[in-house]
Amino acid sequence: MVSPMEERALQIELTQRAEHLLRVLVEQYIREGLPVGSRTLARASGLDLSPATVRNVMADLEEMGLVRSPHTSAGRVPTVLGYRLFVDRMIEVRPLDEALMEEFRDVLGPGQGPHELVERASTLLSRVTQLAGLVTVPRAEHAVLRRIEFLELSGGKVLVVLVLEPHEVQNLIIELERPYSREALERAAAFLNERFSGMDLQAVRARIVEDLDCMRRDMDRLACTAAELGDKVFAETLRDPEDFVMMGQTHLMRYAELSDVEKLRQLFEAFTEKREILELLDKCIEAEGVQIFIGQESGYDALAGCSVVSAPYRVGGDIVGVLGVIGPTRMHYERVIPVVDATARLLGEALSA
Amino acid sequence: MVSPMEERALQIELTQRAEHLLRVLVEQYIREGLPVGSRTLARASGLDLSPATVRNVMADLEEMGLVRSPHTSAGRVPTVLGYRLFVDRMIEVRPLDEALMEEFRDVLGPGQGPHELVERASTLLSRVTQLAGLVTVPRAEHAVLRRIEFLELSGGKVLVVLVLEPHEVQNLIIELERPYSREALERAAAFLNERFSGMDLQAVRARIVEDLDCMRRDMDRLACTAAELGDKVFAETLRDPEDFVMMGQTHLMRYAELSDVEKLRQLFEAFTEKREILELLDKCIEAEGVQIFIGQESGYDALAGCSVVSAPYRVGGDIVGVLGVIGPTRMHYERVIPVVDATARLLGEALSA
DNA sequence: ATTTAGCACTCAAAAACCACAAGTGCTAAC
DNA sequence: GTTAGCACTTGTGGTTTTTGAGTGCTAAAT
Numbered sequence: 001m002v003s004p005m006e007e008r009a010l011q012i013e014l015t016q017r018a019e020h021l022l023r024v025l026v027e028q029y030i031r032e033g034l035p036v037g038s039r040t041l042a043r044a045s046g047l048d049l050s051p052a053t054v055r056n057v058m059a060d061l062e063e064m065g066l067v068r069s070p071h072t073s074a075g076r077v078p079t080v081l082g083y084r085l086f087v088d089r090m091i092e093v094r095p096l097d098e099a100l101m102e103e104f105r106d107v108l109g110p111g112q113g114p115h116e117l118v119e120r121a122s123t124l125l126s127r128v129t130q131l132a133g134l135v136t137v138p139r140a141e142h143a144v145l146r147r148i149e150f151l152e153l154s155g156g157k158v159l160v161v162l163v164l165e166p167h168e169v170q171n172l173i174i175e176l177e178r179p180y181s182r183e184a185l186e187r188a189a190a191f192l193n194e195r196f197s198g199m200d201l202q203a204v205r206a207r208i209v210e211d212l213d214c215m216r217r218d219m220d221r222l223a224c225t226a227a228e229l230g231d232k233v234f235a236e237t238l239r240d241p242e243d244f245v246m247m248g249q250t251h252l253m254r255y256a257e258l259s260d261v262e263k264l265r266q267l268f269e270a271f272t273e274k275r276e277i278l279e280l281l282d283k284c285i286e287a288e289g290v291q292i293f294i295g296q297e298s299g300y301d302a303l304a305g306c307s308v309v310s311a312p313y314r315v316g317g318d319i320v321g322v323l324g325v326i327g328p329t330r331m332h333y334e335r336v337i338p339v340v341d342a343t344a345r346l347l348g349e350a351l352s353a
Numbered sequence: 354m355v356s357p358m359e360e361r362a363l364q365i366e367l368t369q370r371a372e373h374l375l376r377v378l379v380e381q382y383i384r385e386g387l388p389v390g391s392r393t394l395a396r397a398s399g400l401d402l403s404p405a406t407v408r409n410v411m412a413d414l415e416e417m418g419l420v421r422s423p424h425t426s427a428g429r430v431p432t433v434l435g436y437r438l439f440v441d442r443m444i445e446v447r448p449l450d451e452a453l454m455e456e457f458r459d460v461l462g463p464g465q466g467p468h469e470l471v472e473r474a475s476t477l478l479s480r481v482t483q484l485a486g487l488v489t490v491p492r493a494e495h496a497v498l499r500r501i502e503f504l505e506l507s508g509g510k511v512l513v514v515l516v517l518e519p520h521e522v523q524n525l526i527i528e529l530e531r532p533y534s535r536e537a538l539e540r541a542a543a544f545l546n547e548r549f550s551g552m553d554l555q556a557v558r559a560r561i562v563e564d565l566d567c568m569r570r571d572m573d574r575l576a577c578t579a580a581e582l583g584d585k586v587f588a589e590t591l592r593d594p595e596d597f598v599m600m601g602q603t604h605l606m607r608y609a610e611l612s613d614v615e616k617l618r619q620l621f622e623a624f625t626e627k628r629e630i631l632e633l634l635d636k637c638i639e640a641e642g643v644q645i646f647i648g649q650e651s652g653y654d655a656l657a658g659c660s661v662v663s664a665p666y667r668v669g670g671d672i673v674g675v676l677g678v679i680g681p682t683r684m685h686y687e688r689v690i691p692v693v694d695a696t697a698r699l700l701g702e703a704l705s706a
Numbered sequence: 707a708t709t710t711a712g713c714a715c716t717c718a719a720a721a722a723c724c725a726c727a728a729g730t731g732c733t734a735a736c
Numbered sequence: 737g738t739t740a741g742c743a744c745t746t747g748t749g750g751t752t753t754t755t756g757a758g759t760g761c762t763a764a765a766t
Binding site: 111113146147149151153154155157159161163167169171173247249250253254259261262264265268269272 | 464466499500502504506507508510512514516520522524526600602603606607612614615617618621622625
């Protein structure tokens with residue numbers, strides 16, 4: 001999975017010096033948020049160069065599409081491609097310092113239900129990075145079934161209560177094609193509990209699908225009812241994560257580049273809409289480690305001027321969700337990346353416990 | 354419950370004409386959002402008055418603190434007190450037209466769980482008024498207990514699953530002082546189910562508290578365990594509503610008077626903080642009908658420039674929550690009030706079903 | 707063949723200025 | 737009590753000027 005931008009970035013050759021200058025420029029711009037002029041850059045670079053020389057280099061970088069000037073007499077700012085190069089080649093990802101790690105472990109300690117953990121992870125991300133944190137609700141496939149319960153409602157609907165092993169209760173309402181007696185429901189639940197409690201949901205699902213056929217043949221009424229109900233329930237429960245938890249949106253209002261109210265509104269609309277964000281997160285779910293979408297790379301207008309840094313998190317080797325942050329393109333990647341990475345790791349661990 | 358502003362407003366005497374002019378001014382300002390000058394007002398009033406006369410009246414109104422001018426050569430805008438007078442005396446609250454009512458009934462139809470209903474009500478409010486809608490999660494005291502279940506977790510904690518009658522599942526984790534065997538938990542649950550299912554939570558609570566003493570004396574181990582656990586559970590469940598659902602915040606970004614990003618940030622911070630908003634809603638929970646807080650009346654800085662229109666909603670005669678909208682002071686009260694009122698009524702009905 | 711000093715040029719942002727329109731308060735006449 | 741008239745105030749919008757940061761280019765220096 002290599003984005004078009006990334007591909008383009010890979011082909012770019014730069015002299016040592018140009019690369020260094022680009023790095024310093026991006027760093028400076030991330031810090032200050034103002035276009036960087038040749039004089040400043042010459043000084044900040046540490047190299048013994050005159051502004052004029054720096055200007056020449058800048059002209060080259062501009063031609064390559066790595067920087068641009070907002071107008072003739074302003075300094076240079078990084079383009080998306082410039083950021084790309086920066087994050088791909090120039091960032092040294094150091095592990096988080098132990099003190100912070102300790103705090104993370106503390107917040108994401110065991111003994112909480114998945115939902116609580118997700119919320120904490122999101123809050124943690126946003127607090128530490130001063131950006132908006134987001135975490136998808138984990139897929140439940142590796143949760144272990146502890147107890148299932150059916151309760152009849154009016155109108156041919158049934159309330160299903162599912163108690164899962166990492167302390168969580170899910171409940172959903174299913175609609176039945178044909179009516180079942182209260183007693184049938186009770187016995188079906190007992191049957192399912194007997195047979196499947198202690199197994200993980202994926203296994204349960206597989207087993208039920210498998211059983212469904214031969215049971216129909218056997219005409220074993222009880223087993224058949226149970227399997228039918230179970231099929232509905234677990235099909236529903238194992239659908240892709242359709243939700244995420246987002247915290248700290250208000251942090252984004254602090255960045256000047258997003259201080260246009262209309263722009264901000266569109267961004268927040270996208271947050272409450274959720275659809276686009278979910279699509280984007282979906283793209284990350286198969287990636288190996290930390291993924292970064294810079295500005296327009298994501299392809300969503302509402303996210304113009306924003307970057308997303310994300311990482312999948314796993315339980316028992318399997319990816320069950322994605323988390324990350326969203327902020328202005330000029331975010332402090334070098335710091336954000338390890339934070340996202342660590343959070344993903346620790347959330348995964350906490351969910352496994 | 355009369356606010357200080359309201360009290361002050363009650364004492365104000367106005368001539369027929371002055372009152373009319375104030376009303377027209379407020380209406381105009383709510384529509385346009387611009388200071389209203391004497392010429393415009395003279396025309397809009399329908400009265401056959403010269404601008405000069407209107408100016409004289411305005412000078413009086415200004416002295417009474419009902420209007421003010423942003424600067425010497427601008428028109429007048431209503432003050433908080435002006436709005437107060439307007440909503441208290443000059444608004445004719447007409448019931449919603451039948452078509453809209455029909456839509457409301459449709460959205461808040463029966464057959465949904467409380468949480469779903471709350472979310473729908475909030476969305477409905479925000480959509481119809483183009484403001485932010487908010488609805489507190491209803492107190493559960495009149496929910497009927499259908500089933501209670503204990504599941505032991507590690508570390509002396511117990512997961513309690515509570516199935517309530519308007520289709521809802523609540524789960525909470527309680528911490529135990531002394532350990533109970535798995536069997537004891539199971540039997541306690543059976544005992545509680547046997548004894549209390551079908552009763553409303555408040556009654557359950559009362560009964561348990563009542564029983565607790567005499568049971569301790571009896572030394573009936575089972576009943577005692579059950580009562581102790583039940584006491585914890587229902588004490589927890591019946592606490593005041595500690596949460597609300599808010600929808601359509603982004604609408605607020607459309608109003609010019611809130612278009613200062615810093616102001617907006619503070620407002621949104623208050624929304625996520627929730628505490629202040631909850632305090633405010635708490636004040637409404639005892640009121641009879643629709644309550645209105647205009648601008649600073651609420652006393653919270655973050656809500657400067659905002660008004661809140663709220664109404665409690667009831668299930669079976671008892672207030673179980675509050676709902677309303679929040680928007681700029683210059684909102685269209687005459688329309689918003691019936692909407693809030695109707696939503697409260699219908700949400701109550703839907704929850705009772 | 708780089709690098710750099712020098713210089714003319716550009717452009718946005720800030721300040722200064724102007725004219726104008728909207729609106730006021732006041733006074734004196736109706 | 738009402739209104740016409742008038743002087744005065746003040747934000748707004750437009751134009752112009754100034755300023756300063758920063759550029760690109762050229763020609764000299766290394």
